[in-house]
Amino acid sequence: MSRIKRWTAALLALLFLFVMAPAAAFAEGDDYILIYAQVPQDWQAPHIWAWADDGTNAFAAWPGEAMEADADNPGWYRCWVPATATNIIINASEGTVQTKDQKIEAKNAWFTIAGPEDVTVSYDQQTEGELPEYVATFKIHAQVPESWQDVGLWAWLDPDGTNAFEAWPGKAMAAGEDGWYTAAAPVWVNRIIVNGNGGEVQTEDLSIDPAEIWVTVAEDGSAEFTYNDPNAPVAEDITVRVKAPADWTGPCLWAWSAPDGTNAFTSWPGEPLEDTGDGWLALTVPGWVNSLIVNGNEGSVQTGDLSVEPGKDVWVVVTDAENAAVSYEEPADAAPAPDSASAPAAEPQAPAEEPGGMAVGVIVAIAAVVILAAGGVFLAMKKKKQ
Incomplete structure (x- = not known):
């Protein structure tokens, strides 16, 4: 077998492994761990604050990420955090009660909390049933009329109808001090409904992109949304x-x-x-x-x-x-761009190949594309037309 054919056969085998191997090799979930917490009954709306030893915070602002109630394990709440987060604080009631700093290993953990200083951590599963798989999410914020209570989020994929949550009215949205309610949805959804009063009032179906979004709901249920934080300072020109x-x-x-x-x-x-x-x-x-x-x-x-x-x-x-x-700073060696009409053409380079074989450069390029696709990395280009 010629050298180029051996190259081709080996590379095709490698590509097969990349494409057919379990997705876990590239799974985003590999970079996250699951934290469970059982908190005192008077701790309302538990949140988690997490950071790495170098001081890098996992979340943007205190009190951190809201923990989700586990429907299959009453009294338990859970949240995904980056595996690089080696320090945890569980807090509740808008951050007014909290545990001490808890040092953790980079694996799933169960916190049993009897009080701020009475915390037990276990790396053995303390809940019943299978653990959920990590799914990337994005945040949905909603500002609703004062008459709306128990604000919920319903989300699904159109047109196949796959629902993000088990049953209407969907996932409870947590109230923030700024008057906005917040919940997370999987990145694969493209339709949402914000609802209230146990689903008795609701917006129309909203077609969205999977990016953090702010929805403003009027008294009649009509809604507008933006992907720019309305509370953020106005950026200067x-x-x-x-x-x-x-x-x-x-x-x-x-x-x-x-x-x-x-x-x-x-x-x-x-x-x-x-x-x-x-x-x-x-x-x-x-x-x-x-x-x-x-x-x-x-x-x-x-x-x-x-x-x-x-x-x-x-x-x-x-x-x-x-x-x-x-x-984002002036390039030191930024020469004027060449006039493509007068610039000398580069000398064509012959591909490195043997008779009857495939050019090595072409094979490597194909490999790069397939490997990137297998890893979930895609580049989308769109052009504006007149």
Whole structure:
């Protein structure tokens, strides 16, 4: 067997293992552990606060993540935390009662809490039934009329009708001090209903993207939603600086917020970039944008979607429609982008192959694509058309 054929056979076998091997090899759940807690009866709405030894917090703000009641084990609450979290505090009643810091191992744990200083930790299962599998979730926040009590969330996948929760009215939403109710749903759902009073009042079906979302419900049940935190400080405008190919006439910038699709400008191709006289083109845009497209020739040539951090000035060097580099400080060696019409063509390179074989470079490229797909890593590109 020739060397290239042996390479091909070995690589195909490796690809088979990556694709057919159990998904656990790439499972996101491998990076999380399950924490159970049994708390005193007067501890209301238990939460969990977790952090790593280096001080990295698992959650954004105290009191942490709400723990979910286990329907199969009355009195037990549970929550997933990152496996890197080696320190735990269980708290309740809006953080007014809590345990002391608890050091834990990177595996599932059961906390039996009789009081703030009376805590027993076990790594042997203390609950009945099979443990749930980890499913990535996103948060849904809702602000509802004062007449709505017992606010719930119903979520499902359309069109196949798979429900996220066992029975209507769904998952109870926890009340926050800011007047918003919050619950988490699996990332595979695309439809939700916010309801209250045991499901007697509700919104219409809301079609959403799987990203943190804020829903505002009116007295008549009508609802509006946004993917931008309405309580967050308003981001100041930022400056986008661009170097575009010399043969792109009238370079413009298109900018928006993903995934809600709020555009910074009214129509394609956006706003013209202005020559600042220092070799850069520039434009001021709202600080909330997180996605950009640089285009030229009245929008007939363009980059792909460029993801950027909101609230930060950004520098974009465009080599051609397929290649653009993004940075948050001025590149030290940012030469003007070449004129693709006059730039010398690169000498073609012959693929390294043997007669009758497949080019090694092609095989490796295919392997990379398949391995990335098996691991759940995908890149989605969308283009704005005139």
